Amino acid sequence: MKKILAILMVSVLAMSFVLANGTTENAATAAKWPKNVEIVVPAGAGGDTDFNARLLAQYLQEKIGSNFVISNVNGNGGATGTRQVKNAEPDGSSILFYHSAFVVNKASGAVDYGFDSYDFSCIAAMSRGNMIVTQSKYGFKSMADLKAYTIAHPNELKIAVQTGATSYAVAMQLIADGFMLNTVDAGSASARLAAILGGHVDVILAAYGSVKDYVADGTLNVIGSDSPNDLEEAGVISNVHQGVKASLPFYYFFAFPKGTPANLVAEFTAAVGDIVNNNTEYQKKIYDAYLQKPTFLPGAEGLAKYAEVEEILKTVKF
Numbered sequence: 001m002k003k004i005l006a007i008l009m010v011s012v013l014a015m016s017f018v019l020a021n022g023t024t025e026n027a028a029t030a031a032k033w034p035k036n037v038e039i040v041v042p043a044g045a046g047g048d049t050d051f052n053a054r055l056l057a058q059y060l061q062e063k064i065g066s067n068f069v070i071s072n073v074n075g076n077g078g079a080t081g082t083r084q085v086k087n088a089e090p091d092g093s094s095i096l097f098y099h100s101a102f103v104v105n106k107a108s109g110a111v112d113y114g115f116d117s118y119d120f121s122c123i124a125a126m127s128r129g130n131m132i133v134t135q136s137k138y139g140f141k142s143m144a145d146l147k148a149y150t151i152a153h154p155n156e157l158k159i160a161v162q163t164g165a166t167s168y169a170v171a172m173q174l175i176a177d178g179f180m181l182n183t184v185d186a187g188s189a190s191a192r193l194a195a196i197l198g199g200h201v202d203v204i205l206a207a208y209g210s211v212k213d214y215v216a217d218g219t220l221n222v223i224g225s226d227s228p229n230d231l232e233e234a235g236v237i238s239n240v241h242q243g244v245k246a247s248l249p250f251y252y253f254f255a256f257p258k259g260t261p262a263n264l265v266a267e268f269t270a271a272v273g274d275i276v277n278n279n280t281e282y283q284k285k286i287y288d289a290y291l292q293k294p295t296f297l298p299g300a301e302g303l304a305k306y307a308e309v310e311e312i313l314k315t316v317k318f
Contacts, residue, residue: 031267033066034093041097042081045072047189048207048290052125052252053097055289059275059282064268074188077101077164079111086117090259095268099127099252100309101165107313110164115303118255119262121269123302124276125286126295127250129227129238130166130205135196136221143224143242146203150180159203160186160195166248167192167205170226172316173246196220208234209290226250233291249309251295253302269298 039057043049050072057068073081078101088094096118105111134140138149150157159181161168171183181203186195192204193211197219208231214220224239225231226248231238239246254272256265275282276296286292297305 031092031261031263033064033264034091036067036069037093037095038069038071039095039097040071040073040081040085042073042075042078042101043098044074044188044190047193048127048210049097049099049189049252051209051289052286052292055282055285056097056124056272056275059279060268060271063271063275077105077108077110077162077168079105079164082111085255085257086113088257090119090257090261092256092260092264094257095121096255097124097252098255099166100248100250100306101162102253103306103310103313104166104169104248105164107310107316108164108168108318115255115306118258119260119265120299120303121254121256121265122272122299123251123253123295123297123305124272125252125292127207127227127252128229128231128291128293129208129225129236130170130250131208131211131222131231131236132224132226132239133196133204133206133211134221134223135199135202136218138202138221140221140223142237143239143244146223147177147179147244151178154180155182157202158182158184158200160184160192160201161205162187162192166226166250168318169313169316170205170246170248172318173248174244176317177245207290208236231291248312249305251297251302251305251309253306272296273298 039053041050041053054070057070061068073084085094085096106114140146159171161171161183163185184201186192193206195201196204211220215222222236224242225236227238228240228247273296276294283294
């Protein structure tokens with residue numbers, strides 16, 4: 001059944017290309033990939049975004065044959081990397097791998113462009129939530145504990161964010177909901193983790209996989225998450241189910257520079273779908289690392305999910 005679905009998906013992608021171009025000649029032409037393909041990740045090495053990109057690149061290289069190389073291009077809340085791909089040659093040699101921070105960038109004014117400046121491929125993965133993580137010395141067990149402390153000690157606790165990115169948006173939601181926190185721009189996920197471990201900040205948002213060892217040894221506590229769903233395996237109750245108005249769905253996506261040959265985008269999208277939906281080795285690795293479950297939403301389906309995120313961001317005061 002999975003093989004049949006994969007074949008149907010490729011057929012649909014090919015048909016979309018035909019409809020867009022009004023001919024079957026180009027659709028039948030084999031995709032010609034550059035020898036080296038750069039996947040630009042607008043986040044630091046060692047975090048969840050970087051891990052997702054590198055794992056998918058490994059299997060894409062096997063399926064497509066080109067050398068898929070990860071470039072971590074951080075800066076300006078991710079805008080430096082997204083702009084690099086937007087302005088790159090549309091020949092298949094440059095691909096963007098990023099996440100919901102892209103729409104936060106636009107909503108917060110960090111950039112003045114959106115998905116219409118790219119050829120969108122797909123949502124390739126979904127985080128099951130960024131955890132609200134605190135130093136264990138405070139003894140917080142819930143979001144209510146954190147809120148009560150910040151009200152009693154206004155702006156004493158520092159929450160690490162990346163300005164213009166998802167952590168920033170969620171922090172703004174928390175502050176609007178009465179959490180009296182002091183925001184500190186600490187950079188991407190790996191930098192925020194280093195900041196809390198070094199005692200420079202008190203609260204961070206982080207994927208569970210990146211903090212689970214520190215939770216196990218008692219260094220950090222997880223008291224909630226920005227997902228609308230609980231993380232049952234880790235015993236984490238989401239902010240939503242704790243009555244906290246701070247939630248932002250978190251999807252990872254691939255996109256190409258505008259004007260990239262449609263047959264390249266179609267073949268790439270089909271390859272990602274096959275990996276995510278059918279490669280059990282990939283599925284095990286991504287679950288073991290970050291408790292992620294396979295998520296693949298091509299084209300318009302993926303963009304529809306981001307439209308939902310954009311609606312949420314309209315309520316956030318940056």
